Amino acid sequence: xxxxxxxxxxxxxxxxxxxxxxxxxxxxxxxxxxxxxxxxxxxxxxxxxxxxxxxxxxxxxxxxxxxxxxxxxxxxxxxxxxxxxxxxxxxxxxxxxxxxxxxxxxxxxxxxxxxxxxxxxxxxxxxxxxxxxxxxxxxxxxxxxxxxxxxxxxxxxxxxxxxxxxxxxxxxxxxxxxxxxxxxxxxxxxxxxxxxxxxxxxxxxxxxxxxxxxxxxxxx
Numbered sequence: 144x145x146x147x148x149x150x151x152x153x154x155x156x157x158x159x160x161x162x163x164x165x166x167x168x169x170x171x172x173x174x175x176x177x178x179x180x181x182x183x184x185x186x187x188x189x190x191x192x193x194x195x196x197x198x199x200x201x202x203x204x205x206x207x208x209x210x211x212x213x214x215x216x217x218x219x220x221x222x223x224x225x226x227x228x229x230x231x232x233x234x235x236x237x238x239x240x241x242x243x244x245x246x247x248x249x250x251x252x253x254x255x256x257x258x259x260x261x262x263x264x265x266x267x268x269x270x271x272x273x274x275x276x277x278x279x280x281x282x283x284x285x286x287x288x289x290x291x292x293x294x295x296x297x298x299x300x301x302x303x304x305x306x307x308x309x310x311x312x313x314x315x316x317x318x319x320x321x322x323x324x325x326x327x328x329x330x331x332x333x334x335x336x337x338x339x340x341x342x343x344x345x346x347x348x349x350x351x352x353x354x355x356x357x358x359x360x361x362x363x
Contacts, residue, residue: 157172157183158190160172166200166204166205169191170209170211170212174213175216177212177271178219179220185271188304192205192206192304192305192307195308206300206304209296210300214292217288217296220272220273220278220279221279223279224277225279225282258291259291261278261283261295262298266299266302
């Protein structure tokens with residue numbers, strides 16, 4: 144009989160699902176979370192890794208399932224964004240201040256910086272669930288998305304599986320602190336990115352203005 148594994152804090156909420164469905168629960172929850180459905184994907188991955196540390200699951204199988212289903216789910220999200228996302232934005236986006244003009248700017252920014260966003264998004268609640276949809280809406284090249292999405296998924300799975308496997312029940316307080324300070328950190332990141340975009344746009348405009356002035360002087 145495998146040893147028991149007491150799940151700490153809110154991780155215990157997924158224990159009944161994990162006990163009943165095992166590996167199937169891990170894959171199913173992560174795949175639906177990855178294309179935008181609210182689901183405890185990261186939580187069940189951490190819980191399964193703790194089970195593996197107690198001998199109730201195989202950590203390599205857990206990690207492989209998490210990685211494969213995360214990539215599959217994000218690609219489903221990409222397809223959803225590519226096929227229907229733009230129509231939804233054009234029709235309903237104005238109610239959440241997402242206009243076609245703003246989407247066009249986001250598309251331009253995503254085309255230049257999207258690979259980094261895709262990798263980092265895996266670690267941020269909200270972005271993790273929607274990064275495939277956003278990539279599809281902004282028509283990021285699929286091969287580029289697939290590559291960086293796989294990198295992000297590998298880093299995400301490797302980090303949480305390793306941490307939960309080795310820390311076991313001690314992971315609860317750590318995850319609690321992460322969730323506690325998550326939104327301030329996201330706010331800082333959003334502010335930093337917004338500031339960067341504003342400064343970058345200003346720099347481009349000034350450079351274009353100087354180039355236009357130089358052309359006009361040469362023609363005078």
